[in-house]
Amino acid sequence: xxxxxxxxxxxxxxxxxxxxxxxxxxxxxxxxxxxxxxxxxxxxxxxxxxxxxxxxxxxxxxxxxxxxxxxxxxxxxxxxxxxxxxxxxxxxxxxxxxxxxxxxxxxxxxxxxxxxxxxxxxxxxxxxxxxxxxxxxxxxxxxxxxxxxxxxxxxxxxxxxxxxxxxxxxxxxxxxxxxxxxxxxxxxxxxxxxxxxxxxxxxxxxxxxxxxxxxxxx
Amino acid sequence: xxxxxxxxxxxxxxxxxxxxxxxxxxxxxxxxxxxxxxxxxxxxxxxxxxxxxxxxxxxxxxxxxxxxxxxxxxxxxxxxxxxxxxxxxxxxxxxxxxxxxxxxxxxxxxxxxxxxxxxxxxxxxxxxxxxxxxxxxxxxxxxxxxxxxxxxxxxxxxxxxxxxxxxxxxxxxxxxxxxxxxxxxxxxxxxxxxxxxxxxxxxxxxxxxxxxxxxxxxxxxxxxxxxxxxxxxxxxxxxxxxxxxxxxxxxxxxxxxxxxxxxxxxxxxxxxxxxxxxxxxxxxxxxxxxxxxxxxxxxxxxxxxx
Numbered sequence: 001x002x003x004x005x006x007x008x009x010x011x012x013x014x015x016x017x018x019x020x021x022x023x024x025x026x027x028x029x030x031x032x033x034x035x036x037x038x039x040x041x042x043x044x045x046x047x048x049x050x051x052x053x054x055x056x057x058x059x060x061x062x063x064x065x066x067x068x069x070x071x072x073x074x075x076x077x078x079x080x081x082x083x084x085x086x087x088x089x090x091x092x093x094x095x096x097x098x099x100x101x102x103x104x105x106x107x108x109x110x111x112x113x114x115x116x117x118x119x120x121x122x123x124x125x126x127x128x129x130x131x132x133x134x135x136x137x138x139x140x141x142x143x144x145x146x147x148x149x150x151x152x153x154x155x156x157x158x159x160x161x162x163x164x165x166x167x168x169x170x171x172x173x174x175x176x177x178x179x180x181x182x183x184x185x186x187x188x189x190x191x192x193x194x195x196x197x198x199x200x201x202x203x204x205x206x207x208x209x210x211x212x213x214x215x216x217x218x
Numbered sequence: 219x220x221x222x223x224x225x226x227x228x229x230x231x232x233x234x235x236x237x238x239x240x241x242x243x244x245x246x247x248x249x250x251x252x253x254x255x256x257x258x259x260x261x262x263x264x265x266x267x268x269x270x271x272x273x274x275x276x277x278x279x280x281x282x283x284x285x286x287x288x289x290x291x292x293x294x295x296x297x298x299x300x301x302x303x304x305x306x307x308x309x310x311x312x313x314x315x316x317x318x319x320x321x322x323x324x325x326x327x328x329x330x331x332x333x334x335x336x337x338x339x340x341x342x343x344x345x346x347x348x349x350x351x352x353x354x355x356x357x358x359x360x361x362x363x364x365x366x367x368x369x370x371x372x373x374x375x376x377x378x379x380x381x382x383x384x385x386x387x388x389x390x391x392x393x394x395x396x397x398x399x400x401x402x403x404x405x406x407x408x409x410x411x412x413x414x415x416x417x418x419x420x421x422x423x424x425x426x427x428x429x430x431x432x433x434x435x436x437x438x439x440x441x442x443x444x445x446x447x448x449x450x451x452x453x454x455x456x457x458x459x460x461x462x463x464x465x466x467x468x469x470x471x472x473x474x475x476x477x478x479x480x481x482x483x484x485x486x487x488x489x490x491x492x493x494x495x496x497x498x499x500x501x502x503x504x505x506x507x508x509x510x511x512x513x514x515x516x517x518x519x520x521x522x523x524x
């Protein structure tokens with residue numbers, strides 16, 4: 001899933017400081033699952049913002065709406081109803097949703113309420129960790145299912161580097177060296193010889209090297 | 219045929235090579251490079267110039283290597299994958315060869331996290347093994363994309379680094395073999411303090427038939443103080459400093475003198491290990507001590523070569 005993180009309240013307030021009536025727009029997709037942009041969080045942010053603006057002596061009117069998804073045009077219809085009622089929209093959807101809204105509703109002044117951070121997995125309550133970079137050319141079939149592009153800070157294809165010690169990564173000592181893990185697993189499977197081959201330089205075009213990526217179903 | 223570098227000739231003629239590392243200045247001052255290099259003249263076969271080591275901005279390795287040549291020494295230029303993509307790397311290598319640089323050490327490079335601009339976008343388009351392969355290709359007359367180099371092709375004596383002390387131990391010789399296959403002709407090792415573990419590593423390399431294919435230069439660093447030795451033990455990933463060495467330094471009256479003794483002893487002991495063809499002295503911030511170490515290790519004068 002796409003993981004996001006709420007922006008600090010001050011930053012959100014700063015971005016909409018000239019407006020007095022806004023909509024906070026949530027999304028029931030990924031950002032609900034990672035508890036930053038669902039209905040509950042929309043209400044919470046609305047309360048925080050109202051309180052802060054009252055303190056400033058410039059009260060703000062805030063409408064709330066949470067869409068099924070912000071990243072699909074057919075779910076954006078409810079915006080029609082709101083767009084003329086408010087001066088601006090703060091979206092708690094990921095960057096995909098905000099961009100799509102900006103594309104379809106150029107007149108809507110939309111501001112992000114979250115930082116979209118990574119594609120990750122929930123590993124425990126309140127803890128998500130990146131597992132995929134979306135590089136467009138998946139190689140983890142050769143690395144025992146563990147992605148060196150995402151999980152090695154130098155995205156080595158012929159790892160591990162000389163900083164791998166006691167199975168830990170030198171960049172993030174709290175994390176295992178993914179190349180160490182790959183080697184251990186392939187050794188167990190009797191496939192270590194796979195790593196004796198030189199892995200050729202990666203073609204970064206599918207990873208976004210040529211700009212915006214598209215997928216058209218044939 | 220391009221004339222070989224002094225370092226390559228020294229090794230090919232069967233001598234025990236001595237190289238030293240210098241860090242370029244954090245300024246545009248060419249004199250700073252000259253001063254460090256002048257001290258080393260006659261004591262080393264080649265001077266290795268770091269490429270923004272620990273990801274701290276310094277004068278480029280390429281420019282510093284040219285200054286080293288102006289002082290009459292043989293430079294080993296370093297190239298890391300941290301700051302340049304395959305276009306920048308190939309461009310700089312054509313330029314380096316055009317300027318007469320003949321030795322090249324290929325590294326992945328320290329992560330920007332450790333440096334003075336941690337906000338930088340890390341490049342890592344290639345890794346060290348892919349870089350070695352790229353350089354080998356250039357020397358054989360083709361760019362990474364397979365296109366032929368029309369006209370003069372670059373020529374480099376290619377080196378790589380290897381850390382015999384990093385984990386997983388059994389994979390290190392496999393990775394070294396990959397580096398050799400990718401084009402490495404000489405290897406600089408991580409600093410050796412743990413001689414026994416280094417011997418084990420060399421033994422595995424010997425059993426795998428790697429030592430006939432590459433010149434191994436053992437990394438040597440004189441510890442200047444107890445603090446430095448402890449720092450290396452506890453703070454530098456992939457560095458193995460045995461406890462006895464810490465104790466030895468603790469009980470030494472003159473720490474600097476003891477640091478020199480340790481370096482000389484390491485040189486004498488690695489010299490006895492089969493497959494070690496030289497030493498690479500990294501006297502970090504203490505380059506001026508290199509001549510004394512070389513003399514004490516009876517590696518002075520350096521051999522005359524044809």
